[in-house]
Amino acid sequence: MPRLPDLQAAFSAALTDPDAAVPEGVTAPRGGRADKRFAVYRNNVTVSLVGALEDTFPAIARLLGDEYFTALAREYVRAKRPSSPFLAEYGEDFGDFLDAFPPLAGYPYLGDVARLEHAWLSAYHAADAAPLDPARLTAISESDVGDVRFTLHPALRMVQSRWPILQLFEANRTGEGKPPADLSSGGESVLVTRPVLDVTLSRLAPGASYFLNALAEGSTLGAAAGKAFENASEFDLAQALQAALAAGAFADIRMPD
Amino acid sequence: MSEKNTRYRKIEIPARAGVGLKAQHYRDVLEGAPDIGFFEIHAENYMGAGGPPHAYLSAIREFYPLSLHGVGLSIGSHGALDKDHLARLKAIESRYEPGLFSEHLAWSTHDTAYYNDLLPVPYDRETLARVCDHIDEVQDTLGRRMLLENPSTYVAFEQSTMSELDFLREIVRRTGCGLLLDVNNVYVSAVNHETSPEDYLDSFPVEHVGEIHLGGHAPDIDDEGRPLLIDAHDRAVDNAVWGLYDRLLQRAGALPTLIEWDNDVPQWAVLAGEAAAAERMLAGVAQGTTVHAATA
Ligand SMILES: [Fe+2]
Numbered sequence: 001m002p003r004l005p006d007l008q009a010a011f012s013a014a015l016t017d018p019d020a021a022v023p024e025g026v027t028a029p030r031g032g033r034a035d036k037r038f039a040v041y042r043n044n045v046t047v048s049l050v051g052a053l054e055d056t057f058p059a060i061a062r063l064l065g066d067e068y069f070t071a072l073a074r075e076y077v078r079a080k081r082p083s084s085p086f087l088a089e090y091g092e093d094f095g096d097f098l099d100a101f102p103p104l105a106g107y108p109y110l111g112d113v114a115r116l117e118h119a120w121l122s123a124y125h126a127a128d129a130a131p132l133d134p135a136r137l138t139a140i141s142e143s144d145v146g147d148v149r150f151t152l153h154p155a156l157r158m159v160q161s162r163w164p165i166l167q168l169f170e171a172n173r174t175g176e177g178k179p180p181a182d183l184s185s186g187g188e189s190v191l192v193t194r195p196v197l198d199v200t201l202s203r204l205a206p207g208a209s210y211f212l213n214a215l216a217e218g219s220t221l222g223a224a225a226g227k228a229f230e231n232a233s234e235f236d237l238a239q240a241l242q243a244a245l246a247a248g249a250f251a252d253i254r255m256p257d
Numbered sequence: 258m259s260e261k262n263t264r265y266r267k268i269e270i271p272a273r274a275g276v277g278l279k280a281q282h283y284r285d286v287l288e289g290a291p292d293i294g295f296f297e298i299h300a301e302n303y304m305g306a307g308g309p310p311h312a313y314l315s316a317i318r319e320f321y322p323l324s325l326h327g328v329g330l331s332i333g334s335h336g337a338l339d340k341d342h343l344a345r346l347k348a349i350e351s352r353y354e355p356g357l358f359s360e361h362l363a364w365s366t367h368d369t370a371y372y373n374d375l376l377p378v379p380y381d382r383e384t385l386a387r388v389c390d391h392i393d394e395v396q397d398t399l400g401r402r403m404l405l406e407n408p409s410t411y412v413a414f415e416q417s418t419m420s421e422l423d424f425l426r427e428i429v430r431r432t433g434c435g436l437l438l439d440v441n442n443v444y445v446s447a448v449n450h451e452t453s454p455e456d457y458l459d460s461f462p463v464e465h466v467g468e469i470h471l472g473g474h475a476p477d478i479d480d481e482g483r484p485l486l487i488d489a490h491d492r493a494v495d496n497a498v499w500g501l502y503d504r505l506l507q508r509a510g511a512l513p514t515l516i517e518w519d520n521d522v523p524q525w526a527v528l529a530g531e532a533a534a535a536e537r538m539l540a541g542v543a544q545g546t547t548v549h550a551a552t553a
Contacts, residue, residue: 002416004335004383011376012367025379025415029450033480037411037449040477040487044374052373081370085329085342086304125305128312154306197309 014038015045016078049077052087057094057117059172060110072101088125092118109163109183113172116165116190119157120201123194126155131195131248137241140255146222147256150215155194156249158209162187166203195248202247207235212244220256268322270295270356270468272511272543274535275324276528277518283313285525286321293532295322295356297515301329304345318353324468324515325355329371332391332405333364333378343398350399357467357513359404359437360395362388362425379414380424385431392432404435404467409442409474409488411449421446422460429465436462439470440505441498441517445486449479454501463509471502471535472517491520494531502535506542514539 002010002025014020022038050073054061061069076097082090095114098104131153140148159165166188189204191212204212207228214224221241228235244250273294278286280302285291296317303310317323327346330338350358363375378384395403405428407421419427425436438461447454473492479485494502494516502514516531 004379004387007379007414007416008335008364008367012370012372015372015374026412027415028479028481029413029452031415034412036478036480037485040411040485041374041376045372048373081372083369083371084339085301085331085365085371085373086345087301087373088305123308125308125310128307155308194308197312 011041015042016081018042046074046077049082049090050074052082053077053091053094056088056091056121057114059117059169060094060098060114062172063107063110063113063168072098075101088121094118109161109165109168112159112161112163112165113168116159116161116169116192116201119159119190119192120169120199123155123157123192123199126194129154129251132245132250132253134245136253137245140253144256146225147220149218149220149254150250151252151254152212152216153193153195153248153251155192155199156212156216157192158189158204158212159192160187160189160204160209164188166190166201169201191244191247191249193247193249200247202243205236205240205243207232208240208243211235211237211240212249265318265323265354267354268356270322270324270513272513273539274514274516274532275322276516276532277326278314278317279519279522280310280313281522282525282528283317286317287313289525290320291525291529293321293529294536295324295513295515297324297326300325300327300346300349303349314353323353323355324513325350325353325358327358327360328375329365329373330360330391330395331364331366331371332360332395333362333376333384333388334366334391335364335387336367338391338394339366339369343395347398350401357404358399358401359406359468361406362408362428375408377408377410377412377414380417380419380421381414382418385419385424385427389428389431392428392434396432396434402433402435404437405429406437406439406470407442407446409439409445409449409486411485411487413450422457422462426462429462435467436465437468437470438463438466438505439472440502441470441472441474441494442488444495444498444501445474445488448484448486451483454497455504458501458505459508461505463505466509466512469502469505469512469514470517471498471514471531472519474498489520490517492518493527494534499534499538503538506538511539511543 010023014023022034026034028034053073095111098114099111164185189209191202191204193200210231211224211228214227225237271294275295275297278296278298361375365372443457444454471494472490475487475489477485477487514535
């Protein structure tokens with residue numbers, strides 16, 4: 001008779017392995033075969049986790065079609081179980097899984113679209129904070145402004161891509177069923193924010209992701225602008241700052257010591 | 258939506274009908290202000306730091322008693338409870354001051370992998386000790402008594418040495434926890450194990466019950482072609498379950514009763530109709546019945 005740890009090890013291993021036998025000691029009433037009975041648990045696990053992925057990645061499901069998505073999600077579930085009961089965190093590396101899935105090699109943008117969908121959900125559940133009032137910045141004297149630092153909003157996320165992922169995301173999340181966007185339209189870096197309740201996506205201008213990343217790491221406004229210019233000569237500081245403020249990218253501002 | 262320092266007054270769950278709160282119904286509840294005894298939430302749906310789930314729940318919590326129901330604590334695991342999960346549960350409990358907290362006699366986590374289903378445990382001494390240790394830890398962490406829910410199961414274990422009822426009674430005796438009696442689970446398990454749901458209910462230790470669950474199940478068949486019921490929570494409460502509920506109320510008196518409908522969630526009016534049906538039956542027994550001390 002297996003002890004509890006062995007029983008649960010065998011039971012859990014068989015849950016995501018369709019070829020595994022019913023674990024020893026698991027029976028129907030009066031000791032009959034329990035294959036179909038055990039399959040109820042197996043089915044519950046797979047269907048509920050596939051459903052969780054479908055909830056998190058509706059644009060991917062739409063791009064691939066329900067049938068293909070379900071088969072793919074089953075593969076993912078077999079490879080990877082959630083590490084916590086907070087299922088909004090499940091599928092964090094679904095984008096990497098798509099990138100590495102050989103049959104999808106002809107669809108190289110899927111991984112980035114998945115990362116954007118996960119970032120959307122992560123922003124949705126992120127901590128609440130009031131977005132920075134732009135007046136706080138305009139009140140700072142010109143001689144000091146280069147030395148201020150920002151606290152980024154807790155819901156801010158960024159996803160960079162060589163593909164037009166914002167167009168792909170929007171075309172496949174809204175109910176209009178548009179065909180995939182023109183892939184030759186160039187890459188998009190997307191800013192994800194949630195200033196109050198609604199998650200908002202906006203396209204980042206050239207250099208803006210370097211700028212915001214530098215601010216996130218604690219650089220001053222001046223240093224972050226320098227970093228952005230180094231990487232994108234067309235970087236427009238006033239425009240980037242204005243767009244970030246409007247999107248609710250910041251929660252607070254810190255004056256030089 | 259910025260962090261309001263609201264402290265809710267803990268409101269006891271009344272002996273009325275409540276419903277499981279679904280995101281699809283947030284607006285119906287806030288705009289329609291329906292007369293519902295209480296709302297129950299799955300703790301796992303509110304484990305993010307902020308955002309719309311908390312905004313809506315906070316607004317609803319202003320007007321209704323709240324019951325907190327965990328689905329992922331894995332009390333029946335051989336392995337230790339997930340400390341991070343327990344901490345998040347404690348944070349929700351402190352934030353919303355629910356009238357009660359309940360969890361399942363089941364496991365869902367093994368070696369850090371979460372299976373998102375309520376898996377069955379064998380009823381033996383080793384498992385009993387484990388479950389009791391975990392309930393002690395939960396009750397110590399939350400600083401309150403919890404209710405443990407009877408499971409619906411599809412398989413049996415050769416190693417079980419006790420009946421489910423003896424197992425539950427012993428847990429209550431050792432830990433001081435209360436019980437959540439899910440009447441649909443009673444029926445599902447009785448059909449699946451070819452036992453009598455009436456006998457089970459008639460000997461259930463109702464003096465420890467703080468809440469009742471009612472929900473819908475889906476019919477299937479097993480390997481031998483015999484009926485196998487699935488605890489699907491995807492439809493209305495079955496007539497057989499309403500009958501058992503009536504029988505239970507005659508013996509136990511009115512108790513807080515939750516309608517669970519988690520999949521294929523219907524329009525608000527349909528769910529409210531189920532709650533109204535339970536409420537009519539509760540009203541029928543509310544007068545002159547035994548008093549219960551079990552609403553933790
Ligand atoms: Fe239940």
